[in-house]
Amino acid sequence: MLRSYLICISYDGTDFCGYQIQDNGRTVGGVMLHALQRVFGEVVNVAGCSRTDSGVHALNYFISFKAESNMNPETMVKAVNANLPDDVVVKNCREVPEDFHARYSVISKEYEYRMYTTGVRSPFLRNHALFLRYPLNIDLLNDAASYFVGTHDFRSFMASGSKITDTVRTVYKSEVSAAENGLVTFNIAADGFLYNMVRIAVGTLLEVQQGKIRPEDIKNIIKALDRNKAGFTAPPHGLYLKEVNY
Amino acid sequence: MLRSYLICISYDGTDFCGYQIQDNGRTVGGVMLHALQRVFGEVVNVAGCSRTDSGVHALNYFISFKAESNMNPETMVKAVNANLPDDVVVKNCREVPEDFHARYSVISKEYEYRMYTTGVRSPFLRNHALFLRYPLNIDLLNDAASYFVGTHDFRSFMASGSKITDTVRTVYKSEVSAAENGLVTFNIAADGFLYNMVRIAVGTLLEVQQGKIRPEDIKNIIKALDRNKAGFTAPPHGLYLKEVNY
Numbered sequence: 001m002l003r004s005y006l007i008c009i010s011y012d013g014t015d016f017c018g019y020q021i022q023d024n025g026r027t028v029g030g031v032m033l034h035a036l037q038r039v040f041g042e043v044v045n046v047a048g049c050s051r052t053d054s055g056v057h058a059l060n061y062f063i064s065f066k067a068e069s070n071m072n073p074e075t076m077v078k079a080v081n082a083n084l085p086d087d088v089v090v091k092n093c094r095e096v097p098e099d100f101h102a103r104y105s106v107i108s109k110e111y112e113y114r115m116y117t118t119g120v121r122s123p124f125l126r127n128h129a130l131f132l133r134y135p136l137n138i139d140l141l142n143d144a145a146s147y148f149v150g151t152h153d154f155r156s157f158m159a160s161g162s163k164i165t166d167t168v169r170t171v172y173k174s175e176v177s178a179a180e181n182g183l184v185t186f187n188i189a190a191d192g193f194l195y196n197m198v199r200i201a202v203g204t205l206l207e208v209q210q211g212k213i214r215p216e217d218i219k220n221i222i223k224a225l226d227r228n229k230a231g232f233t234a235p236p237h238g239l240y241l242k243e244v245n246y
Numbered sequence: 247m248l249r250s251y252l253i254c255i256s257y258d259g260t261d262f263c264g265y266q267i268q269d270n271g272r273t274v275g276g277v278m279l280h281a282l283q284r285v286f287g288e289v290v291n292v293a294g295c296s297r298t299d300s301g302v303h304a305l306n307y308f309i310s311f312k313a314e315s316n317m318n319p320e321t322m323v324k325a326v327n328a329n330l331p332d333d334v335v336v337k338n339c340r341e342v343p344e345d346f347h348a349r350y351s352v353i354s355k356e357y358e359y360r361m362y363t364t365g366v367r368s369p370f371l372r373n374h375a376l377f378l379r380y381p382l383n384i385d386l387l388n389d390a391a392s393y394f395v396g397t398h399d400f401r402s403f404m405a406s407g408s409k410i411t412d413t414v415r416t417v418y419k420s421e422v423s424a425a426e427n428g429l430v431t432f433n434i435a436a437d438g439f440l441y442n443m444v445r446i447a448v449g450t451l452l453e454v455q456q457g458k459i460r461p462e463d464i465k466n467i468i469k470a471l472d473r474n475k476a477g478f479t480a481p482p483h484g485l486y487l488k489e490v491n492y
Contacts, residue, residue, distance in 0.1 A: 012369040057370075077366075086372040120323075123258040124303075124374070126332040180426070 002044075006064050006096045006246075007080070011088035013057040014127040014237070020051050028052075028088060032063060035083035039076070040067035049102040049244050050109065050193075055236035057128070059112075060091070062244050064102035100246075108172060110189035110243040111198045113234065118182055129183055130202075130238035136184050136209055141176040144208040144215035145186065147222070148174040148201060155225040157201055158194035159233070167194055167225075176205070187242070196233055204231030248290075252310050252342045252492075253326070257334035259303040260373040260483070266297050274298070274334060278309060281329035285322070286313035295348045295490050296355065296439075301482035303374070305358075306337070308490050310348035346492075354418060356435040356489040357444045359480065364428055375429055376448075376484035382430050382455055387422040390454040390461035391432065393468070394420040394447060401471040403447055404440035405479070413440055413471075422451070433488070442479050450477030 009032065017025035021033065029048055036043045049062040071079065073093040080090045114129035116122070121131040151170040158167060173189040186202055204221065207213050213221075213231075221229045255278065263271035267279065275294055282289045295308040317325065319339040326336045360375035362368070367377040394417045401413040419435040432448055450467065453459050459467075459477075467475045 010369055012372070081366075086367070087369045089367055089369050091366055120327075120337050121332070121335055123256055123333045123335050126258070128370070 002066050002068055004045075004064065004066050004096045004098050004100055005069075005076075005093055006062055006100060006102060007077075007093040008091045009058065009061050009063065009088060010091055011058050011061065012127075013052065013055050015087055017054045018052050018056065019048050019061070028058075028061075031085060031088060035080050036065060036067070038083045039079045040069055043067045045101075047102045049106060050241065052241060053196075053236045053239075055127070056239045056241070057237075058241040060243055061241055062102045062246075064096065064100055064105075105246050106192070106244055108189055108191050108245045109193065109241065110173070110187060111193070112240045112242045113186040113188075113198060113202045114238045114240065115184045115186075115202075116182055117184070127237050130235060132206070134209065136176075138176055138178050138184065140215065141184075141186075141205050141209060144205050144218055145174040145176050145188075145201075147215065147218035148188065152222050153225060154194050154197055154222065156221050156227055156230045157197045157204070158227065159196035159200070160227045162195040164194060169194065169197075174201075189243075198239060199234045199236065200227075200230050200232075202231075202234035202238070206234065207231040248312050248314055250291075250310065250312050250342045250344050250346055251315075251322075251339055252308055252346060252348060253323075253339040254337045255304065255307050255309065255334055256337055257304050257307065258373075259298065259301050261333055263300045264298050264302065265294050265307070274304075274307075277331060277334060281326050282311060282313070284329045285325045286315055289313045291347075293348045295352060296487065298487060299442075299482045299485075301373070302485045302487070303483075304487040306489055307487050308348045308492075310342065310346055310351075351492050352438070353491045354435055354437050355439065355487065355491070356419070356433060357439070358486045358488040359432040359434075359444060359448045360484045360486065361430045361432075361448075362428055363430070373483050376481060378452070380455065382422075384422055384424050384430065386461065387430075387432075387451050387455060390451050390464055391420040391422050391434075391447075393461065393464035394434065398468050399471060400440055400443055400468065402467050402473055402476045403443045403450075404473065405442035405446070406473045408441040410440060415440065415443075420447075435489075444485060445480045445482065446473075446476050446478075448477075448480035448484070452480065453477040 016028050019028045021029040043065045046065040076093050077090050116129050117132045148171045153168050155167040169190050169192050171190040176186050262274050265274045267275040289311045292311040322339050323336045362375050363378045397416040399414050415436050415438050417436040422432050
């Protein structure tokens with residue numbers, strides 16, 4: 001019997017060209033498809049919860065697929081992991097209704113962006129957090145970040161060239177905090193994200209920190225519906241897909 | 247005027263074939279020498295504080311050298327860092343007496359070994375901590391680790407084939423603890439270490455955890471002066487040179 005499954009994976013995006021399968025380049029989707037085929041033989045309707053860029057990481061990323069199988073979820077997790085390289089891992093697996101889809105069934109997602117400003121760059125964080133040479137004012141950044149919350153047309157925060165036309169999204173959470181380990185994190189949850197939306201939001205927050213714009217200017221940047229009004233696109237290696245709610 | 251300097255560096259050992267310069271293979275020593283020569287022209291008496299194996303990391307590693315220079319330490323740090331790849335960084339630099347030597351002037355060193363046992367392996371720790379499929383009993387491991395403290399002939403904890411004849415070392419600290427981030431760390435400080443001593447000590451502690459030997463057996467393993475009596479050599483990627491005291 002063809003069953004529908006949802007698996008949760010985590011990956012270090014450093015050595016991947018993103019999720020989306022491509023002809024050239026090692027992708028998370030490609031590596032996962034190969035492992036699923038090794039375990040199940042044929043798998044169909046394989047769908048990832050989002051496209052992630054090259055270098056972007058995932059703490060929790062979801063993939064739905066259908067396969068003929070009688071394996072229990074625990075055995076399945078071990079079997080798939082035995083066929084994966086060490087920069088990606090299956091955390092858990094569950095059976096889902098037939099019409100479930102990892103991308104279209106998403107209710108909301110949360111991303112985290114990690115930065116640090118300690119005196120000297122860390123070799124250990126080179127691919128995992130953005131190093132900044134200036135201190136961060138958490139209160140100032142939080143003030144700025146709060147303007148993202150709500151239902152807005154986020155066209156100003158979409159990479160130019162993106163073909164999407166419905167650019168209205170609802171942001172539920174947008175917070176900057178100092179973590180214990182010295183990292184500063186920006187957490188943003190929404191019902192959906194435009195292409196590069198989080199990275200452009202981070203770049204804009206950093207321009208607030210640099211004094212180029214004021215926190216309240218973000219209101220007008222959103223209203224402008226113009227990518228040129230927002231800040232730069234922060235690099236991918238600080239970005240993590242943190243949670244997906246179905 | 248030829249001045250003597252001591253620089254403190256940190257590196258992620260993942261992509262290095264250890265510290266020691268070799269003809270083939272990218273080494274920390276090779277990369278550092280290249281950067282120092284770019285900044286100072288000629289550098290002489292370049293010495294690292296210890297040999298570290300391929301895959302071993304350093305939070306604080308010291309290199310002494312002599313060069314003709316009038317640069318202040320802060321400028322020097324920036325100049326050298328501008329010539330280094332992103333997996334190694336200079337943290338600070340100071341002038342030292344003429345007869346100072348990064349290796350021979352060492353009073354004591356501390357290593358840290360990182361392990362974790364959370365349900366599933368982490369893609370983010372694949373090169374930075376040892377993943378274990380069984381839980382660790384911190385009290386049991388601490389009991390075992392305590393037998394390393396003191397002045398002993400540690401021949402049983404030296405890689406076979408090592409040519410060193412003076413195998414007596416004094417261990418000042420030997421402790422296992424659970425860190426906040428879910429890691430379990432083994433910290434060991436001594437006036438010196440034999441080749442693979444920390445990794446064999448970790449392998450032996452893990453055999454205590456596995457019930458193959460009792461904590462107090464470590465006393466007899468030390469007395470045996472026989473590598474075959476000690477445990478396996480734990481892999482290099484969990485090991486960090488943490489501190490060096492001069």
